[in-house]
């Protein structure tokens with residue numbers, strides 16, 4: 001047997017030995033490292049190690065041997081990964097497109113037109129109810145999977161299941177991205193204090209103020225006979241509302257009629273995430289390099305807003321969501337907000353959670369109501385008797401929450417145009433899970449996407465049609481109630497659900513009470529769908545609507 005020094009000496013000039021050594025190393029690095037565990041967050045180290053190895057080989061052996069070694073290493077590494085994913089991976093028997101089985105890059109390919117939710121829906125039609133959408137990821141179209149994956153007793157977890165690992169502020173995860181269940185429980189308690197009935201009642205005054213600002217804009221547009229882009233204004237309404245009830249801050253974008261820098265950044269960042277189609281390592285790489293660009297600017301603006309809010313709170317009594325975080329942070333024994341990074345992290349989550357989600361429902365509610373004007377009149381008839389019932393000249397959330405058609409219109413909109421189209425992924429426990437009689441192995445990312453589930457024929461009769469009566473007088477049009485989960489379920493369900501419903505009820509009621517509306521001349525209503533973007537949270541395309549003040 002040749003000695004090691006002799007072998008190394010041969011590597012200098014023996015090309016076949018260089019190829020063999022590179023290929024062996026490539027194969028071993030796959031079988032000993034890459035095939036085990038989750039490496040997206042280690043992307044920077046992986047790249048640096050590869051770069052350092054190539055540089056050292058070049059210095060030691062020269063450029064051509066180093067290139068031969070590296071090339072054969074990479075070819076062997078990717079061949080080994082591909083063969084494994086196709087023929088040996090625990091998910092090899094699950095159907096799905098071939099490129100999805102081979103590489104996560106299939107995600108950005110599917111998302112290239114911003115309509116990942118539609119593309120994934122098509123995959124279900126082609127491949128069945130459980131499909132392999134990435135090498136280690138399954139999408140499941142089965143409502144029974146919701147409790148299996150999301151209930152408190154489920155063994156499924158967020159860690160390594162998607163973008164959660166990389167969503168943090170200087171290492172502090174927000175409520176949605178926390179990977180540890182115990183930590184999540186404590187933080188959730190503080191968030192829930194900020195969403196209790198008593199807290200919502202204090203925010204409601206601000207919600208009404210925002211509604212009146214919106215109505216003032218409608219007055220201007222209707223007086224001038226101008227059409228309004230309801231998708232844009234839905235975003236401005238919810239953004240201004242979030243500023244007010246989140247941070248007691250006035251953004252005044254409704255009056256301006258356009259996005260401000262912060263909202264713009266929010267949209268750009270979501271757009272970039274949407275384009276990645278659930279690919280995590282580019283985000284991890286950006287984070288490791290230090291958030292610059294838009295993400296860095298967004299973080300800085302959020303921090304400034306949070307700091308200003310904290311400073312104001314020393315002299316004023318302010319009722320807002322951030323106040324609940326501050327209260328915990330400033331207490332002697334904080335339950336969850338132990339340091340400033342956590343404060344900033346969850347401040348950003350208020351911005352993210354409370355803006356686009358509600359905006360998309362409002363946008364599509366305006367669309368459906370403009371298309372089906374009879375529902376505007378029915379809603380008008382329903383809300384009119386409760387106007388001024390509790391507060392003179394105003395609506396209140398508690399009065400509106402009892403109105404069946406209003407609730408049905410909101411539900412039906414969220415069914416058809418589910419804001420969180422894909423829902424977050426979860427990692428299966430080591431023992432795996434069983435869904436619809438099919439065993440899914442452990443260590444696999446799974447998710448039940450809401451968009452195709454809400455439009456499934458197995459769950460809803462005439463699933464593509466807007467029929468609010470399915471939630472009231474025609475329950476037979478719902479075949480599977482468990483298939484409707486816009487806010488998801490379990491311990492990580494939407495903590496802002498009641499707040500979202502309050503905003504939707506109030507904005508829609510004030511609008512139909514004051515106005516009748518229809519699609520603008522020349523508007524065929526197609527762009528709201530064709531130009532919609534699935535940016536983790538759905539974003540509606542534009543819609544031109546004309547409003548006429550009721551006499």
Ligand code: HEM
Pocket residue numbers: 175176177188349350353354355357358361419420423424425486487488491492493494495496497499500
């Ligand atoms: C119609 C509007 C909304 C919809 C459809 C919606 C939907 C959802 C969904 C599906 C989740 C679960 C995500 C996952 O784990 O995969 C979620 C979580 C969350 N939502 Fe909402 N949301 C809405 C409004 C809001 C509002 C107004 C807030 C207020 C800030 C908010 C804050 C949150 C937070 C903090 C979480 C994480 C909860 C946790 O992990 O415990 N959401 N939302």
